[in-house]
Amino acid sequence: NAGVMQNPRHLVRRRGQEARLRCSPMKGHSHVYWYRQLPEEGLKFMVYLQKENIIDESGMPKERFSAEFPKEGPSILRIQQVVRGDSAAYFCASSRDIQETQYFGPGTRLLVL
Amino acid sequence: GENVEQHPSTLSVQEGDSAVIKCTYSDSASNYFPWYKQELGKRPQLIIDIRSNVGEKKDQRIAVTLNKTAKHFSLHITETQPEDSAVYFCAGPSGGGADGLTFGKGTHLIIQP
Numbered sequence: 001n002a003g004v005m006q007n008p009r010h011l012v013r014r015r016g017q018e019a020r021l022r023c024s025p026m027k028g029h030s031h032v033y034w035y036r037q038l039p040e041e042g043l044k045f046m047v048y049l050q051k052e053n054i055i056d057e058s059g060m061p062k063e064r065f066s067a068e069f070p071k072e073g074p075s076i077l078r079i080q081q082v083v084r085g086d087s088a089a090y091f092c093a094s095s096r097d098i099q100e101t102q103y104f105g106p107g108t109r110l111l112v113l
Numbered sequence: 114g115e116n117v118e119q120h121p122s123t124l125s126v127q128e129g130d131s132a133v134i135k136c137t138y139s140d141s142a143s144n145y146f147p148w149y150k151q152e153l154g155k156r157p158q159l160i161i162d163i164r165s166n167v168g169e170k171k172d173q174r175i176a177v178t179l180n181k182t183a184k185h186f187s188l189h190i191t192e193t194q195p196e197d198s199a200v201y202f203c204a205g206p207s208g209g210g211a212d213g214l215t216f217g218k219g220t221h222l223i224i225q226p
Contacts, residue, residue, distance in 0.1 A: 033213050042202060043157065045213035056213060091156065099145045099206065102214060104156040 002027065004094050004105035005074075012111045013082050021077040021108045025094030032075045033102060034067060037089045049075060082112045116140055117205045119217025127225050132193055134220045136203035137185040146186045147214070148177060149202045157202060161188070190222075198224045 005024040013019050025032050030051050035043040045059040049069040060067065064082075069075040079086055089109050093102040119136045126132045138146075147162035163170045163177045163186065170177050174193075179186040190197055200221050204214040 035213075035216075042218045043216040045215060048213045059213065101147065101159055101162060103159070104149075106156050 006092050006105035006108050010109050014113050019079040019082050021090050022074040023092030024074040029094035031095045032069050033093045034077050035091045084112050087112045116215045117217045119203050123221045125223040132190045134188045136217050138205040143205045147204050148188050150199045152199045193224050195224050
């Protein structure tokens, strides 16, 4: 029973480039959440998606950030025109239903040079 | 302000002693409170959770208590061991109609040999 998968595990981008982070939820889970963690800090909620729908994006920056969870394939968190302040660990979590246990993936560590 | 507040930020205890971490929340509609453990460079992992229809839950050396009236919940670790050293996060619903979890800022637990 594979857990939540994320790739890549590490991503290096130069300022102005695009970053694409992928998340495959656990089998049987249709709810996906993205969180950002800065060094030595806690996890900040960004966005919550179900298949083909964004349910809650209240934690997502208004510009440059977008997320999707298509009918087929993984959820994608996309950051356009990255800046140094985007450097962080981005964790994806999935759950079977809302307010059920969220299981986290290994994270993608983004470094913007 | 923050929907979930966590204290202390750092806790150092002697091996074998007990550790207690406390969180408060503001959304009275909250009914699900998980605790996560995160070791350095790794993903957050659920260690215990509690729902609002119970006041206490135990799993071996770990227990969580919930006081709905006072809106606080606590993590208790007894007979601490070196492998308990990690950052611990409490979480509660984001509130305000949002569906993701709001995490506390974390407690860095250090077990002194």
